[in-house]
Amino acid sequence: MPSFQKMDKQTVILSAAMKLFGQKGFEGTSVRDIASVAEVNPAMISYYFGSKEKLFEKLVEHKAAYLKGVFEELVNNTSLSQMEKLTIVVDRYIERMFQSPQFNHLLHRELSLERRPQLKNAISDILLRNFVSVRKIIQDGVEKGEFKKVDAELTIASVLGTINHMLSSEVMCRKMLQKGKDFNPFQSKKLKERIGEHLKQLMRSHLLVSNQ
Amino acid sequence: MPSFQKMDKQTVILSAAMKLFGQKGFEGTSVRDIASVAEVNPAMISYYFGSKEKLFEKLVEHKAAYLKGVFEELVNNTSLSQMEKLTIVVDRYIERMFQSPQFNHLLHRELSLERRPQLKNAISDILLRNFVSVRKIIQDGVEKGEFKKVDAELTIASVLGTINHMLSSEVMCRKMLQKGKDFNPFQSKKLKERIGEHLKQLMRSHLLVSNQ
DNA sequence: AAAAATTAATTAAACGTTTGTTTAATTCAA
DNA sequence: TTGAATTAAACAAACGTTTAATTAATTTTT
Numbered sequence: 001m002p003s004f005q006k007m008d009k010q011t012v013i014l015s016a017a018m019k020l021f022g023q024k025g026f027e028g029t030s031v032r033d034i035a036s037v038a039e040v041n042p043a044m045i046s047y048y049f050g051s052k053e054k055l056f057e058k059l060v061e062h063k064a065a066y067l068k069g070v071f072e073e074l075v076n077n078t079s080l081s082q083m084e085k086l087t088i089v090v091d092r093y094i095e096r097m098f099q100s101p102q103f104n105h106l107l108h109r110e111l112s113l114e115r116r117p118q119l120k121n122a123i124s125d126i127l128l129r130n131f132v133s134v135r136k137i138i139q140d141g142v143e144k145g146e147f148k149k150v151d152a153e154l155t156i157a158s159v160l161g162t163i164n165h166m167l168s169s170e171v172m173c174r175k176m177l178q179k180g181k182d183f184n185p186f187q188s189k190k191l192k193e194r195i196g197e198h199l200k201q202l203m204r205s206h207l208l209v210s211n212q
Numbered sequence: 213m214p215s216f217q218k219m220d221k222q223t224v225i226l227s228a229a230m231k232l233f234g235q236k237g238f239e240g241t242s243v244r245d246i247a248s249v250a251e252v253n254p255a256m257i258s259y260y261f262g263s264k265e266k267l268f269e270k271l272v273e274h275k276a277a278y279l280k281g282v283f284e285e286l287v288n289n290t291s292l293s294q295m296e297k298l299t300i301v302v303d304r305y306i307e308r309m310f311q312s313p314q315f316n317h318l319l320h321r322e323l324s325l326e327r328r329p330q331l332k333n334a335i336s337d338i339l340l341r342n343f344v345s346v347r348k349i350i351q352d353g354v355e356k357g358e359f360k361k362v363d364a365e366l367t368i369a370s371v372l373g374t375i376n377h378m379l380s381s382e383v384m385c386r387k388m389l390q391k392g393k394d395f396n397p398f399q400s401k402k403l404k405e406r407i408g409e410h411l412k413q414l415m416r417s418h419l420l421v422s423n424q
Numbered sequence: 425a426a427a428a429a430t431t432a433a434t435t436a437a438a439c440g441t442t443t444g445t446t447t448a449a450t451t452c453a454a
Numbered sequence: 455t456t457g458a459a460t461t462a463a464a465c466a467a468a469c470g471t472t473t474a475a476t477t478a479a480t481t482t483t484t
Binding site for chain 2: 442446
Binding site for chain 2: 023024025026027028105108109111112113114115117120121124125127128131150151153154155156157158160161162163164165166168169171172175176177194195197198199201202205206
C-alpha cells in the first residue's frame, strides 16, 4: 500500500508481476497471485493488458527501456583507453545486476525455455545491442594494439557469465562463499566490490598486451 | 517408440520428464504432456512416483548420480600440474554441457526460482561437491606457487559462467556468434573447441605465475 | 455552474479448460 | 489365485478470461 501511493494501477500491476515472475517464473505465477500482490481485481489484468502473456511482453518492453543502448556513447569516446571503457562496462553490469537481479533472472530463464519464441527474440535483441557495443570496444582495443588478439564474443560471455553465475541463486551463492543464512548476496557491498575486483583483474591479465 | 525399446516404464517416464522439464520448465509441463511423450497412461506417474513433484526430485537424484564427485580423485593426483588438472576440469564441464544441456538448464533454472527450497538445497549440494574439488585444485596451485593469488571462488564462477552463458539459449548464442538458423550450438564441434580454447587461454593468463 | 450524457474504471460472479491426483475396474504376470 | 500393472473415468481445485452490473470520472449540454 504505502509503496504504491503514487503509482497508477497499471504500474502497480507491472511491479507485482515483475516481483512474482522473477520469484516463481511465468507459468508458476497465477493472474490471481499478481492481482493479490497488486491489490487489484484479477479482471483488471485482462482489462489493461489483454492477457497474462501480453502483460509479460509489456513488462519486458517497459523494463528493457532502461538498458537499451547504454554503451553506445561509450564506444565512440576518444578520451578513455579501451580498458577504461571496459571497466566502466563491467561496473555498470554489476550495478544493474545488484539493482534488479530478478529482472535478469527473468530474462535468462525465459531465454533458456523453449516457449514464446517471439518474446525470446525480443529479449535477445535487447541484450544483443549492448553486446555489440562491448564487442566493438574489445575489437577496437585489439586493433589499436592495446589488447591481445582474444575471442571477443567469449570474453564478453566470461564477464556476464561470471556475474550471472554468482548471483543466479542466493542459496548457491551462500554455499559457494561459505556464508551463513544471514548473508544476503544482493545487499552485500563487499560481494559487489569483490566481483568487480575479480573481473577487472581477470580482464587485465586476459586482455592487456603490457601484461605479457 | 524405438528409443524406448529397452527401457522400463519408470525410465521412459523419467526421460520424457527430463526432456519436457528442460524445454518448458516444471510448471510449464503437465503430467499429461509427460505421459503423452512417454506413451503411458497419466495415472502411471502418480502410481510410480507419487506426484509430479516427487518425479522431479527423483529425476534430479537419478541424473545427478552421473556428476557426483567426479573430480575427487583428480584433486589428489600428484603426477599432474595444477593447471593440467584445471584443464581437465574445464574439458569435462564443457563435455557435460554439450552432452545434456537441458539438464544444466533445468538445474540452474530451478536454482533461480524461489520455489521448492528443499530441492534447491539438494541441487546446490550436488553442484557444491564439484565446486569444492575445483577450489582445492586452485588453492593448491596458489600454495605451490604455480598460480597467482586469485579469488578461487570467483575464478570457478568465471569458468562455469562462461559455459552457461554461451549455451543457455540457442537463439542468443546464434545471435552473439552471428550465425544462421541452421547453426546448432549444441552439435557444433567447432564451438565446443572454441569455448575450450578461450577458457584455457583465460585461465592461463589469469592463473599462471609464469605469465607475469 | 448545474444537470445530463457519456465514457472509463472496477467489481463479483461465472465461464469453460486444464490442472494434478484418485478411484474402481480390468488386464497381466507369477 | 494372488498381487502388480494398466486403464478410462471422474474428482475437486486452480487456471486465464469474460460477462454483466455498478461505481467513478469525464465530457457535453443546458
